[in-house]
Amino acid sequence: MKVVKFGGSSLATGQQVNKVINIIKADPDRRVVVTSAPGKRFAGDIKVTDLLIQYATQVQQGTDFQPTVTAISDRYQEISDYFELPAATLTLIQQKLTALATTSFSDDDHLMAAFKAHGELLNAILLAAVLNQQGIPAKFIDPRTAGILVTGHPNDADVLPATYANLAQLHPQDTRLVFPGFFGYTPAGEIYTFARGGSDITGAILSRGLNADLYENFTDVDAIYAANNHVVDHPAVIQKMSYREMRELSYAGFSVFQDEAIIPAVQGQVPVNVKNTNNPSAPGTLIVPSQFVFNPASPITGIASSNRFSALYLHRYLLNKEVGFTLKLLEIFRRYNISYEHMPSGIDDLTIIFDRSKLDSATIKALCNDVRQTLAPDYLEWIDDYAIIMVVGEGIAHNIGTIGKVIDSLTEHNIAIHMINQGASRISIMLGVQSKDADNAVRRIYQTFFQPSEVTNQ
Template sequence: MKVVKFGGSSLADGEQFQKVLKIINADPARKIVVTSAPGKRYNNDTKVTDLLIEYAQKAINKQNYSATVRKIWSRYHDIAAYFKIPEQLLKPLLQELHNLPQVSYPSKDFLMAGFKAHGEKLNAQLLTLILQSLHLPARFLDPKESGFIVTDNPNDTQVLPETYNNLQKWAQTSDLLIVPGFYGITQDGLIATFSRGGSDITGAIWARGLNADLYENFTDVDAIYAADPRIVTHPHAVNVMTYRELRELSYAGFSVFHDEAIIPAIEGQIPINVKNTNHPDLPGTMIVPENNFQPQSTITGVASSGHFAALYLHKYLLNKQVGFTLKLLQIFYKFNISYEHMPSGIDDLTVIFDKRQFNEQIRQQMCFEIQQALNPDQLEWIDDYAIIMVVGEGMKNKIGVMKNITLPLAQKHIAIHMINQGASRISIMLGTKKADAAAAVREIYHQFF
């Protein structure tokens, strides 16, 4: 059995739906189909999820939302018209969209989750109608019916362990099950969504729950590349990579997967095949367990991200001060701030954060409390910070990798602010200025490829 997930670009309009139907019909092992909400049809288009967020905000603020609802419905109606689905069959979907503001929600956050989730839900219902019109045994399966149970964090939910047991009863289905991605149902019966990119998480959960032979993730790229094509022209396509290579690269900006999305597949040791809806016959990229993996190159990929910041602390004899780091972590805990890395020396300590956690008020107050509690000789907030990840299972058995990474950067006068190698020895992290990140990626890429 295969679990198949289609991204928003794969389900953006009628022509893309037609490609999806062909892919589903091409392999009878594809029994579970996970849908995203309709994505962009062209560069300046708006994703349906963003329109639903606008709809929710207008409902919260008691503004007129009729024009927004028309925009949302036009996306689904245009797809239905492409397949000549009768208007009578579409009425329940339209009514559900109109009824969203009348539903009782315990909070604004749950309201937002309920609205957002309908991008995927309506698309799954529509795909089911289209398949049924072609006399295929398709069945829409809502998370409540399937037993897809999640925590009560409305817009950043996590799957509950009992979900995996609940999904097992669908393993022997003879129907083609169409499942909406991105959301689940809390134990109180409320809709809660994963973070953006959550349809990938849904697909991975279903793959693990059914112990699928393969999780196919169809998107709009032919493969995962060794570098961002917007930075490196025609980068090398990766044929096979490991779970942890993808996790490391996703963390630093690879956009194919949300960095948490494949964890259920990892837990179930389910191989993943990333493929292109527009070119489904291409092999794509296989993502596999580390066991018995034989790397074909020293590095698999290099990625960068600029959404980081650093806090630099200098204090003489810092290494002698018992409890210094504990006090620092207690302040982070007070402000509900997580840190990414904390390289240190005898007198210096740098803490690297995902700066999307901060607003200016939180940043200033946190730095003030650190100054008061720890009295460092120097405290500096560095906002101009980028992280570069160089990743490859082949690195751990090679001598001279660090030289090959840093030498081309030195030759181009690109300063490295931080170097950190993980204990697994399959990744090396560099810190640079944001302005240098793209150039650093290009230089490292060309050194190895």
């Protein structure tokens, strides 16, 4: 049995939904379908989720929301008209959409979560109706009925373990089950949405809970590539990679999955196949448990970079002999409710790397002042011009000299390395460089491992 998730671009128009229908028809093992909200139809278009956020904001502010409701309804009407569905389906969608404005919520966060979730919910209702109209027996499944239970924040939910026991009671057989992605219900019956990659998370939860043989994630790309195709021309396709590799690469900018989205599938040992709705015959990329990755053709599977980082650099003589220095630093971070990403150190130096998107200028200024007063470093510097590059591959641990080749590929082209770290798993090499050098660094590393003849001829 397969769980199949379709992204927003795959469900944006009637023509795209027709491709989805053909994909579901093509494989009888595709028993469980997860929907996203309709995405962009063309450049400059607005996603339905963004329209729902606009709708929610207008309700909160007491301004005219009717044009927004009409715009949302029109998106579903367009798909309904394409398949010539009975009017009753769209009437139900319009009723649920309109009812949101008069529903009471405990606060604005709960209101926003419920509004956002309706993009997926209404699309699942619509897709189930289309499947039935096309002669494919299908049933819309509300996450509440299925027992997808969550906790946490209304707009950043965490799945509860009881969910998996609840899902184990479902037995998809002759009828396709159509689930809306992106949200679940608290034990009190409130809608909470997952964070980024929300529909991917739902697909992963269902894959684990239903003990699926495969989780197929249909997007708008043929596969996952060894590097960003906006940085490297025509990068190599990754045919197979491990969960560990995927997570390491996602952390540094791979955009196919948000780095935590497939953790439930990882926990359930369910392989994930990334495929293209617009080219479903392409094999895509298979993401598998690490024990199923044997003899990689290259020690490197992929290279990713991100400029979202900043660093705090401290220098103090005899730092390595001072007991409690790092503890004092961590206590400062706790006071500011700040988490750090990495902390490479030397005998007199310490660099703390942060996700810059989680910090504002006022917090950074106050943090640096507090560190100066509490720890009295000989030198302190906040560095915004910082990028992290992840070089990832299960084969790194089994190929001596890989790290040397990575370093040589940069130093030979005058790219300064500010930090280097290899994790205990030995499947990734982390490099810190200036932001301006990040793209060139990715290209040079890629050439070394994937285009060695070009490097030799330069």
